[in-house]
Amino acid sequence: MTTNRYWLLDRHPEGTDFAKALSLHEAPLAPLCEDEVRIRVGWLSMDAGTRMWMTPRTDGYQPPLPLGSAMVGVVLGRVSESRDPRFPEGALVRGFGQWAAFATVSADAAGLVVVDEGVADPRQHFGVLGMNAWTAYVGIREVAAVQPGDWVAVSAAAGATGSLACQVARNLGAKVVGIAGGPDKCNYLRDELRVDLAIDYKGEDVAAALADIPGGLNAYFDNVGGPILDAVLPNMAHYGRVAICGMVATYDSDEALPGPARFDQILMRRLRVEGFFIPDFLERGAEFLPILRQWYDEGKLTIRFDETRGLDNVLLAYERMMTGRNIGKVIVDVRV
Amino acid sequence: MTTNRYWLLDRHPEGTDFAKALSLHEAPLAPLCEDEVRIRVGWLSMDAGTRMWMTPRTDGYQPPLPLGSAMVGVVLGRVSESRDPRFPEGALVRGFGQWAAFATVSADAAGLVVVDEGVADPRQHFGVLGMNAWTAYVGIREVAAVQPGDWVAVSAAAGATGSLACQVARNLGAKVVGIAGGPDKCNYLRDELRVDLAIDYKGEDVAAALADIPGGLNAYFDNVGGPILDAVLPNMAHYGRVAICGMVATYDSDEALPGPARFDQILMRRLRVEGFFIPDFLERGAEFLPILRQWYDEGKLTIRFDETRGLDNVLLAYERMMTGRNIGKVIVDVRV
Numbered sequence: 001m002t003t004n005r006y007w008l009l010d011r012h013p014e015g016t017d018f019a020k021a022l023s024l025h026e027a028p029l030a031p032l033c034e035d036e037v038r039i040r041v042g043w044l045s046m047d048a049g050t051r052m053w054m055t056p057r058t059d060g061y062q063p064p065l066p067l068g069s070a071m072v073g074v075v076l077g078r079v080s081e082s083r084d085p086r087f088p089e090g091a092l093v094r095g096f097g098q099w100a101a102f103a104t105v106s107a108d109a110a111g112l113v114v115v116d117e118g119v120a121d122p123r124q125h126f127g128v129l130g131m132n133a134w135t136a137y138v139g140i141r142e143v144a145a146v147q148p149g150d151w152v153a154v155s156a157a158a159g160a161t162g163s164l165a166c167q168v169a170r171n172l173g174a175k176v177v178g179i180a181g182g183p184d185k186c187n188y189l190r191d192e193l194r195v196d197l198a199i200d201y202k203g204e205d206v207a208a209a210l211a212d213i214p215g216g217l218n219a220y221f222d223n224v225g226g227p228i229l230d231a232v233l234p235n236m237a238h239y240g241r242v243a244i245c246g247m248v249a250t251y252d253s254d255e256a257l258p259g260p261a262r263f264d265q266i267l268m269r270r271l272r273v274e275g276f277f278i279p280d281f282l283e284r285g286a287e288f289l290p291i292l293r294q295w296y297d298e299g300k301l302t303i304r305f306d307e308t309r310g311l312d313n314v315l316l317a318y319e320r321m322m323t324g325r326n327i328g329k330v331i332v333d334v335r336v
Numbered sequence: 337m338t339t340n341r342y343w344l345l346d347r348h349p350e351g352t353d354f355a356k357a358l359s360l361h362e363a364p365l366a367p368l369c370e371d372e373v374r375i376r377v378g379w380l381s382m383d384a385g386t387r388m389w390m391t392p393r394t395d396g397y398q399p400p401l402p403l404g405s406a407m408v409g410v411v412l413g414r415v416s417e418s419r420d421p422r423f424p425e426g427a428l429v430r431g432f433g434q435w436a437a438f439a440t441v442s443a444d445a446a447g448l449v450v451v452d453e454g455v456a457d458p459r460q461h462f463g464v465l466g467m468n469a470w471t472a473y474v475g476i477r478e479v480a481a482v483q484p485g486d487w488v489a490v491s492a493a494a495g496a497t498g499s500l501a502c503q504v505a506r507n508l509g510a511k512v513v514g515i516a517g518g519p520d521k522c523n524y525l526r527d528e529l530r531v532d533l534a535i536d537y538k539g540e541d542v543a544a545a546l547a548d549i550p551g552g553l554n555a556y557f558d559n560v561g562g563p564i565l566d567a568v569l570p571n572m573a574h575y576g577r578v579a580i581c582g583m584v585a586t587y588d589s590d591e592a593l594p595g596p597a598r599f600d601q602i603l604m605r606r607l608r609v610e611g612f613f614i615p616d617f618l619e620r621g622a623e624f625l626p627i628l629r630q631w632y633d634e635g636k637l638t639i640r641f642d643e644t645r646g647l648d649n650v651l652l653a654y655e656r657m658m659t660g661r662n663i664g665k666v667i668v669d670v671r672v
Contacts, residue, residue, distance in 0.1 A: 059570060059601070059604055060604050061604060225599070225600075234395055244602055244603045245603075246603070247600055247603055258594050258595065258597065259594065259595025259596035259597050259598070259599035260595035260596075260599060261594065261595050262595070263561070263595035263596060263599070264561075264583055265395070266580055266609060266610075266611040267580045267581075267582070267583055267611035267613070268395055268396050268397060268611070269611065270610075270611045270612055270613055270616065271610070271611055272608065272609070272610040272611075273602060273608070273609040273610070274602075274606075274607070274608040274609070275602040275603035275604070275605065275606045275607055275608075276606055277603070277606055280606065
């Protein structure tokens with residue numbers, strides 16, 4: 001009988017003190033129910049969006065995860081057992097599943113997909129071919145409607161979604177402003193992502209740096225909300241588009257925070273501000289993937305991995321991501 | 337030699353104390369310069385948007401009006417003298433001009449148009465055929481993309497633009513929620529505009545009243561911003577649209593005010609929030625006018641006028657409008 005190891009959500013975390021809120025358990029694997037698929041997890045994806053499931057807030061994307069449940073995120077691994085013929089044993093799959101050595105899921109609820117075995121580094125299914133890349137593509141191309149020659153700013157630009165959004169914008173012919181915290185991240189933006197302007201929000205006045213852009217910003221891909229959004233809004237060009245991808249600052253709060261102080265600029269500059277959520281676009285993956293794949297093959301879309309080893313260390317990885325100490329995509333290698 | 341009377345902006349008003357900021361003057365009319373048109377003003381339109389020109393803020397729609405200038409608004413009257421052959425003496429015209437007995441303008445800068453003499457009540461060129469109606473139409477139809485069966489809320493619903501927005505939404509087959517202050521306005525919304533729900537924000541909990549709408553609001557036409565926007569956002573349906581037409585609360589302030597506390601709902605509900613400004617759409621008037629005219633002829637688009645008599649009393653009318661004591665369109669009859 002095989003033993004599983006998995007993380008349970010015991011209580012709602014305060015801030016980034018996840019060790020008090022989650023605990024690692026062991027139990028024998030139960031037999032599969034009808035239609036279920038079991039995945040031997042290779043890697044776990046660490047995503048800020050999952051922070052909200054840990055809170056009791058009911059007005060978020062999805063209902064909160066009940067206390068006592070296994071914590072859920074996006075997992076990548078091979079099917080180890082299956083009662084769903086679409087996902088045979090041995091298939092490499094990605095979808096929503098437990099933070100566990102073995103994730104047991106219903107394929108449709110989990111958004112399970114078989115991924116391309118022809119990609120040399122399977123981690124790229126969490127990278128340039130993963131949900132962060134879809135998010136970057138949809139946000140830049142469709143929500144922010146970026147055109148060649150536009151000036152586009154991206155916040156949390158050294159993070160997984162942000163670094164991909166910078167490259168998608170660049171690949172579409174836009175001029176890119178990456179906003180990130182600290183010189184290491186800004187060097188990464190300049191040297192590896194080749195942005196036109198990198199702004200270190202910890203060391204620079206963001207509004208003043210943006211004020212130099214001729215004609216203002218045509219689009220902004222926002223991962224953070226808060227003071228950076230306030231610095232961006234008065235520096236938008238008329239008829240600019242703001243794609244709201246994330247509001248990291250609000251995920252660990254059940255209380256309403258002050259809204260953007262320069263909300264009035266939406267009217268004054270006739271801006272379009274739109275929130276989007278990538279699971280709404282999952283069915284369109286077949287449309288995005290070939291473009292992302294082509295850019296990857298041409299060396300025009302890259303990602304850095306910030307990898308932690310071992311299921312025991314998942315909270316360290318999660319905290320790294322939530323506190324922005326990472327460059328690129330935070331993942332946990334569960335195989336070791 | 338004809339004497340003109342006109343209002344000058346002497347200083348930036350504080351709040352609604354306009355008497356300390358503007359003064360009425362008399363001077364002989366100067367000869368027209370090349371291309372100029374002179375209008376004997378019949379009526380002045382009182383519009384909240386003009387409040388911003390009285391402030392020194394440079395991040396608004398338009399540059400501030402320099403102190404010492406004649407105050408400008410939308411005027412309706414007959415051409416009394418002309419050096420522009422497109423606007424011959426006697427033509428009934430509308431455009432941006434001075435708060436004066438005679439407005440002297442350059443036609444293009446003033447957005448001057450000859451209006452239809454076939455409308456029995458010429459005031460309707462400030463009413464169901466005027467800029468407020470264009471604003472209502474563009475905001476409801478294009479920005480908020482209202483569809484038959486949608487639930488649509490309108491704030492300042494008993495004002496000029498709001499009352500027309502309610503009717504445009506109703507005429508497009510939507511269900512309409514009008515939000516206004518006080519029982520008289522709410523009775524007007526119910527009895528004359530036939531909204532599906534009228535909410536008195538002075539006497540009711542707006543958020544609680546909206547929570548009863550099945551499925552939430554599909555669209556919101558916002559004239560006010562502030563606490564009503566905060567009450568609306570968590571009551572929007574997913575993928576709802578917010579057309580930002582005005583933010584009356586911010587016009588008399590040169591300082592940034594707190595943004596919407598429930599800004600996070602833009603992400604959680606995947607909302608689209610868009611600011612718009614009707615002068616951007618002036619060239620499309622030929623497209624809107626026949627529809628508005630047809631609704632008017634069919635009795636499906638009406639407006640109440642809140643009329644003040646005499647150029648001397650313009651500040652009283654302006655203050656009525658800015659403090660929301662009016663129902664319908666505030667105008668000044670300058671002929672008397």
